Amino acid sequence: MPNEKSEKAKKVHAEDIASPKGMRDLMDKEYHEYQGFFEKASEIAIYYGFRPIETPILEREAVFTSSLGIGTDIRDKEMYSLKTKGSDHLVMRPEGTAAIMRAYIEHGMQALPQPVMLYYYGPFFRHENPQRGRLRELHQFGLEILGTPKSIADALVIRSLTLILEEAGFKNLSVELNSIGDKECRGGYIKELTSYYKKHIEKLCLHCKERIKTNPLRLLDCKDIRCQEMKKNAPTPIESLCNDCRHHFKEVIEYLEAMGTPYRINNYLVRGLDYYTRTVFEIIDTSEIVEGGLEPLALASGGRFDYLSKALGSKKDIAGIGGAIGVDRVIMSPSHKPLDPRIIKKPKIYFIQLGFEAKLKSLTVIEILRKARVPIAQSISKDGLGQQLAIAERTGVPFTIIFGQKEALENTVIVRNMETRSQETVKISALPDFVKHLKDELR
C-alpha cells in the first residue's frame, strides 16, 4: 500500500494504456470472421474424428524449452516468460504441439484407444517484430494425431487442414511436402549436406556461412541468389532417406493422390522446430504468387514428431503428427471468404417503430418475433419512417414490420414486402403464424 499515493498522482496518458505492440482488439466484423472460421474448422475436425482440447495459455517453461530445440528462435528469443509469486517459471505458449503432448502424457492418454485425435484453437504468443502476416499475439487452429506412426495419419491431418482452408474460400492451395528423415537417416544426410556446402563455403552468403555450423538444414531455404545457385546441386533429404522413411513418405504421397489433394514435393522445405521427423509440410495459397510478387506466406504448417514425447519426459516414444493453421493469415488474405458464425443470423425483417406509444410496445412485439425464431434488424434510436425504410433497403432485408401509433393502439403491425412494396396489416396475436408462413416462403 505504500505506493498507492504516488501511483494516484501519476497522470495516465492514452499511449500508456494502448494495446501492446503486435496485439490488437478484435471486434465487430473481424471478430465474427474469426468466430466463423473457428466454428467451421471445428465442425470439419469433429466430422473427421478429432476431439476438442484446450490447454492453458501459460505452461511451465520446460514444456517448450525441452521440446523445441536449442538454437531455435522461438525457444531462445521469442517466448514471453514470467516468474510467478511462488517463483515458478511460466511462459505464454508460443505453439500448440508441445502442450498437447504434455497433456497426452499427463492424462495417460496412452490408455485410450489409439490414435488420439485432437483439435484446438486459440491465441499464441511470440515476441518478434510484427510485419505482414505476423503478430505477437497470433491465432492458430491445430490438429494432432497422437499414438500412431502410420502414414494415413499424416495424410488425414494434411487433408483436414486443406479442407478447412478450402471451406474458408481458398481455391488454389498447394501442399508443400518433404521428408527430413528420422534418427536412422537424418544424421547421415546432415553430414552429407554440410560437407557439400563446405566445399563451396567461399561462395555462400554471410548467413549461410554461419548456418553450416548452427543449423545446416536451414541452408536449404536461404533466399540469397548465390545460395540458390548452390542449392540446385545440393543433396536433398529425400535421397538420403532410410528404407522405412522412404516407404512412409511414399505412402503419404499415395494417400494424398488418392484423395485428390494437390501437393508438390519441395526438396528445400525444412521446419523451424527441432522435434520434427519424417513428414514436414506447409500449405500455401498459390494465387498469391501471381497477384503480389510477394512471397506467399504459409497458411498452415506442421509435421511428424515421433521423438517429441521423450523430450517431455515420457519413458517411451509416442508417435505423432500435427499441423496448425495461422488463422490471422487466413482472415487477412484476399482469397478468404468470411464464414458467418452460427450466432449471427441474417435478419429477415427490419423492425420499424414510430412514436412513443409504439416504442413502449415494440419490445414486446420483438420478443414475440424472437420466440418465433425470426431474426430481425432494427435501430432503436432512429425515428423517421422514411429514414428507417431507407436503412432497411440498404440492409437488404426482404420484409419490414412497421409499428406506429395507430398500430400500437389497434394491436396490429404492418408487414411490408420490400420487393413488391405491398403491405398488409396483421394482428399482433396472429403475428407468429403469419411470420412462420413468410419464413417458409423465403426459403
Add this chain to the structure above:
RNA sequence: GUGGCUAUGGUGUAACGGUUAACACUGGAGCUUGUGGAGCUCUCGAUCAGGGUUCGAUUCCCUGUAGCCACCCCA
C-alpha cells in the same frame, strides 16, 4: 535483434517555417418528416511523446514509441 518508410479530431484528408490548424464523413443535441439511401440548425473532437534549431515549428533536426514493410525467423 537489424534496417527502410510513415505518424494531424473516432475515420479519411488539408495547411510556403508565421492562420483562430481547414474540409468531409462519423458522433452528440434539437427541429422537421406515416412510406424507399432526407433536410435544416447547433455542437464535441486533433498536430504521437520528449528534447533541440528558430523571434516563431504541424512543418526542419535528434531520441523514444507505435504502425506498415523487409531481413532474421515464422503461422
